Structures are given as structure tokens and as C-alpha cells.
Amino acid sequence: MLEGNEQQLDEIVSSFRRISHAFQQLLWKDAEELEITPTQLMVLRKLSVHPEIGITELAELLHLGNSAASGVVDRMVKAGLITRQRSESDRRSFKLSMTDKGIEIRERSKQSLRRHLLPLSTIPIEDAGELLRIHGEIVKILEQGRDKKKL
Amino acid sequence: MLEGNEQQLDEIVSSFRRISHAFQQLLWKDAEELEITPTQLMVLRKLSVHPEIGITELAELLHLGNSAASGVVDRMVKAGLITRQRSESDRRSFKLSMTDKGIEIRERSKQSLRRHLLPLSTIPIEDAGELLRIHGEIVKILEQGRDKKKL
DNA sequence: AATATATATTTCGCATGCGAACTATTTTAC
DNA sequence: GTAAAATAGTTCGCATGCGAAATATATATT
Numbered sequence A, B: 001m002l003e004g005n006e007q008q009l010d011e012i013v014s015s016f017r018r019i020s021h022a023f024q025q026l027l028w029k030d031a032e033e034l035e036i037t038p039t040q041l042m043v044l045r046k047l048s049v050h051p052e053i054g055i056t057e058l059a060e061l062l063h064l065g066n067s068a069a070s071g072v073v074d075r076m077v078k079a080g081l082i083t084r085q086r087s088e089s090d091r092r093s094f095k096l097s098m099t100d101k102g103i104e105i106r107e108r109s110k111q112s113l114r115r116h117l118l119p120l121s122t123i124p125i126e127d128a129g130e131l132l133r134i135h136g137e138i139v140k141i142l143e144q145g146r147d148k149k150k151l
Numbered sequence C: 001a002a003t004a005t006a007t008a009t010t011t012c013g014c015a016t017g018c019g020a021a022c023t024a025t026t027t028t029a030c
Numbered sequence D: 001g002t003a004a005a006a007t008a009g010t011t012c013g014c015a016t017g018c019g020a021a022a023t024a025t026a027t028a029t030t
Helices: A006-032 A038-047 A057-061 A068-078 A102-122 A127-149 B008-032 B038-049 B055-062 B068-079 B098-120 B123-151
Strands: A082-086 A094-098 B082-086 B094-098
Touching: A006 A038, A006 A102, A006 B038, A006 B098, A006 B123, A038 A057, A038 A068, A038 A082, A038 A094, A038 A102, A057 A068, A057 A082, A057 A127, A068 A082, A094 A102, A102 B123, A127 B008, A127 B094, A127 B098, B008 B038, B008 B098, B038 B055, B038 B068, B038 B082, B038 B094, B038 B098, B055 B068, B055 B094, B068 B082, B068 B123, B082 B123, B094 B098
Parallel strands: none
Antiparallel strands: A082 A094, B082 B094
């Protein structure tokens, strides 16, 4: 992959930028009609699978920094989508839960996402599998490299 | 790809979020030691291939909105990386060019990017090709869908 | 028990990116 | 040639995400 010249490297970088961008656009389309943002929708999704988690755990699930997670949570509390309650056992941390409004949007999002991913259904199932596999490889490599540098 | 249940959809979305994130991290590592941001570095790259372009053209090359491009350019001018001169022929538009400082950073970035993409060289060359191909497919589909809705 | 250290969260200043509303030119139409 | 429509940029308010510094609470050390 690396013997490529300058232009091939640029192609790879551009491809990633572009795919990220295009996918982000799709997620916005999806979230827009629910009157919420993609990140906030993702928070609802995670919260429905992992209820009662704190901000640090949420940050890990979303691969975000703590400060970013804190900000999202703050805006979502203000928007009445989730609740932030001090934990009894550990008064440093919070327990996040969805409000009724949050639950409702999360439910509606199930159909919504499906509808917006529809155009992608023309992609052969093997390709989808390959994509996920290669993405997995890349993420593994990149996150490994990052952790190494931390030590 | 679509017959999947809710959880598979979530996997796809998560994969994209994660790969985008990991790649963004890599680009930051790359740009950091050049004391510049990834987006600004990309501007320099584009400018070295397409000199004298205006802001709208730059925005298209980077797949950005005009306002975003305008902001980046503004910060780069302030940082002394590029120049923004009114065009003689069309006084609405600008001609962007790199300063000596910009050129120097862009030169140094060639080795830098190569070094940071090094960990990815363990990925088989076929996989890299497959990845670019599938990304291309997806982008085509997504951007097609977006354009349709515009009409 | 007192001190040091670790953990959970917030706040700050920054860059990015969006869409919408606005200004200034240029082109098109009548 | 003047009015209307298109085009190039900017500005605004917003949400996102970062890292670093701060606060509060919990745990470990001595």
C-alpha cells in the first residue's frame, strides 16, 4: 500500500475525507427529520443498549473525549432528551437516562435510518462485508499505533 | 446489505464513525508536527496542484461549503500560509496562492504523511484497492441520492 | 487520620463544518 | 440600457470535537 507515490497517498487521504463526509451527510439527513443531530441520536442509541451509564463510559462508546461527551450531554439535557442524575454510590459520576421524548425519538429513528440507508442496498452484500472487515483492520492498526505512542 | 436487523445497521454506522475518527486522529498526528491543522494542510496540497484557484473552487475540491472554506482561508491568511488577492478579471473572486512558509510546510508534509501512513502498510495491497473501490461506489451512491433530492 | 493519587466531570479557547441571510459584482433578459 | 437572476464571498449562530487546566469526590499510602 505504501510504495505508492505522493499522488496515491493523496488519493487515500482524499477517499477517507470524502467517504467520511458523504456518510456524515447521510446521517444528518437521517437525524434532521427527527429534529436532532447525528451525535445526539447516537447517544440515544447507545443509551438504549447501555442504560444508566456515566459520561466517561459514554465517551468511550462513542470514541470521544470526555469534554466532547460532556458537551453533548449538556445540550441533550437542555433539549429534554436525557436526564443526568448524580450517582448515589459515587457522587463524582452521573447516571444518564432517556426521557420519554428521548425514547420516542430513538424509536422513530429505527425506521428512519433504515430508510436512509436504502440507497446503499444496491451494494453487493459481499462488498459490505469486505468493507466492514477492512475497516476493522484499519481501525485496529491505527488504534494500536496510537496506544503504543501513549506508553 | 439492508436485510440486516437494527443491530447490523448500528454496526455499519458505528464502523463509519469509528473509521472516520481513527483516520482523523492520524491526520492530526501528521499535521501536528508541522504546526498546522489537517484541513489547512489539505488546502496547501490542493493549492500546490491547482494554483490560483478561488474559494468556491477550493470548497469543491475539499467537498466543503463556501462558508467553511472561507473560514479556513481566513485563518490561513492570518497565519501567513497563503495569500488572497482580488482577481482582476472578476472582482468578486479571489486568487489564492501559497506563501513561502506555506510552500515549505507543504514540502515537509510529503515525508511526514508517508511516515504516518506507515502502519497501514501491513494492509494487503488488494485490500487497499478493494477499500478504495468500495468507497468509490458508496460515495457515488450517496452523492447521487443527494443530488436527486436537490432537483 | 492525613496526605497523595486517581477518577469523573466541567470549563476554556480553539478549529471545523453547516445552512441561511447578506453584500458585491457579473451576466442574462427584455 | 436597465432590471432580474446568477455567482463569489462573508458573516452569523449553531453543534461538534480536541487538549489542557480546574474542581470535586474516592481510593490508596503511610
